Each structure stands twice: as structure tokens, then as C-alpha cells.
Amino acid sequence: MATNIILLGPPGAGKGTQARRLIEERGLVQLSTGDMLREARSSGTEMGKRVAEVMDRGELVTDEIVIGLIREKLEQGGKGFIFDGFPRTLAQADALGKLLDEFGMELDAAIELKVDDEALVGRIVKRADEARAAGEQVRKDDTPEVFADRLREYYKKTAPLLGYYYANGDLQQVDGMASMDEVAAQVAAILDQQA
Numbered sequence: 001m002a003t004n005i006i007l008l009g010p011p012g013a014g015k016g017t018q019a020r021r022l023i024e025e026r027g028l029v030q031l032s033t034g035d036m037l038r039e040a041r042s043s044g045t046e047m048g049k050r051v052a053e054v055m056d057r058g059e060l061v062t063d064e065i066v067i068g069l070i071r072e073k074l075e076q077g078g079k080g081f082i083f084d085g086f087p088r089t090l091a092q093a094d095a096l097g098k099l100l101d102e103f104g105m106e107l108d109a110a111i112e113l114k115v116d117d118e119a120l121v122g123r124i125v126k127r128a129d130e131a132r133a134a135g136e137q138v139r140k141d142d143t144p145e146v147f148a149d150r151l152r153e154y155y156k157k158t159a160p161l162l163g164y165y166y167a168n169g170d171l172q173q174v175d176g177m178a179s180m181d182e183v184a185a186q187v188a189a190i191l192d193q194q195a
Contacts, residue, residue: 002078002079002080002081002105003026003028003079003080003108003191003194004080004081004083004100004105004106004107004108005022005028005080005081005082005083005107005108005109005110005111005191006082006083006086006087006107006109006110006111006165007019007082007083007084007111007113008110008111008112008113008158008161008162008165009112009113009114009115009176010115010117010120010150010151010154010155010158011124011147011150011151011154012115012120012123012124012127012147013113013115013120013176014113014176014180014183015084015113016084017180017183018113018180018183018184018187019082019084021180021184021187022082022187023082025188026079026080026191027078027079027080028078028079028080028081028082029073029078029079029080029081029082030081030082030084031070031073031081031082031083031084031086032084032085033066033069033084033085033086034085036066036069036070036073037051037055037061037066037069040069041055047065047068047069047072050065051065051069063089063091063092063095066086066092067092067095067096067099070083070086070096070099071099074099074100074103074105075103080108083096087161088157088158088161089157089160089161090160090161090164093161093164093165107170108170108191108194109170109171109172109190109191109194110161110165110170110171110172111172111173111174111187111190112162112171112172112173112174113174113176113183114173114174114175114176114177115176115177116177117151119177120151120177121144121147121148121151124142124144124147125142125143125144127142128142128143172190174186174187174190
């Protein structure tokens with residue numbers, strides 16, 4: 001049986017790290033909307049041409065296109081999927097639910113990595129300091145001011161989703177401030193409980 005989850009959490013909460021572990025340990029496929037759009041754009045397919053046209057005009061890609069890309073990935077099958085960066089709105093959450101139904105799948109959990117915002121900002125500043133010390137490029141968004149803006153934007157957009165998945169009985173929370181291994185163990189416990 002396929003395992004399908006959504007990872008929710010603000011930037012820097014560790015979603016990417018946990019997704020990589022789930023890919024390695026459970027064979028899940030990460031569906032990152034950003035990666036899928038870049039891949040589609042360079043694919044030369046009909047969908048890829050539509051994506052390129054929209055992006056070249058500097059417009060946001062429509063939900064219809066993103067759902068189309070996700071549909072293509074679901075058609076390929078697998079042991080399950082990690083939805084990363086999608087859904088971002090209630091309309092997208094509804095569309096994802098319908099799409100999973102269409103494929104005879106269900107969402108096993110929407111897992112929120114709960115974090116302490118101040119500590120998270122400290123984590124990001126530390127990451128930037130370590131990159132500078134190692135002579136590496138520092139991400140433009142790794143400043144306290146820019147990161148605080150990104151956090152506010154995340155919460156503004158995501159709060160309705162948390163309520164939506166809580167109301168559906170799908171929302172599970174883990175301590176995103178714990179060590180990577182502890183977070184992974186919490187996520188694993190949720191998934192094992194669903195199996």
C-alpha cells in the first residue's frame with residue numbers, strides 16, 4: 001500500500017532533510033512543485049511548453065497546471081509520495097484530495113514540523129555564519145529580516161491548511177526543533193501507525 005504524506009513547516013524547519021530520509025528509507029517519491037516545474041519546462045512535452053510560456057511571461061503557474069504535473073507523477077506509480085510545497089491553498093488541498101481519490105489513493109498524514117520561530121531564526125543565522133566561515137555562498141534569504149518576512153508569509157498562507165487537515169483528522173505534529181534523528185523517529189512513528 002502506498003504511503004502519501006504532506007510535509008508542512010516554515011522555511012528552515014527541516015522538511016527537505018526529512019523528505020530525503022523518507023526517500024532513502026521508505027522509497028517514497030518527493031513531489032516538489034518547484035522541481036516539477038523546472039523539469040517540465042525543459043521536457044519539451046505539451047505540459048512543459050505551457051509551463052514555459054507562463055513562466056516566460058513572469059506569471060504564476062495555475063493550479064490546473066500544477067495538478068496536471070502531479071497527475072503525471074501519480075500515473076507513474078510508486079511506493080508513495082511526499083507532497084512538498086503543495087498544497088498551499090484550500091482550493092489546492094481540495095484538488096489534491098480529488099486527485100488522490102481518482103487514483104484510488106488516500107492521504108496518510110499531513111505532518112507539521114512545529115518550530116519555535118525565534119530559535120528557527122537563530123538556526124538560519126547560524127547556517128549563514130557557518131557558510132561564510134567555510135567560504136561558501138550564503139543564501140540571500142538567510143538574513144533575520146528576510147527570513148522573518150518569509151515566516152510571516154508562510155503562516156499567513158498555511159494557517160488555513162492546518163485547520164483543514166486538522167478538521168479532516170489528517171494533521172499530525174512533530175517537534176521540528178528536535179534533532180534530525182528524533183524528528184525522523186517521530187515521522188516514522190506516525191507513518192508506522194498509519195500502516
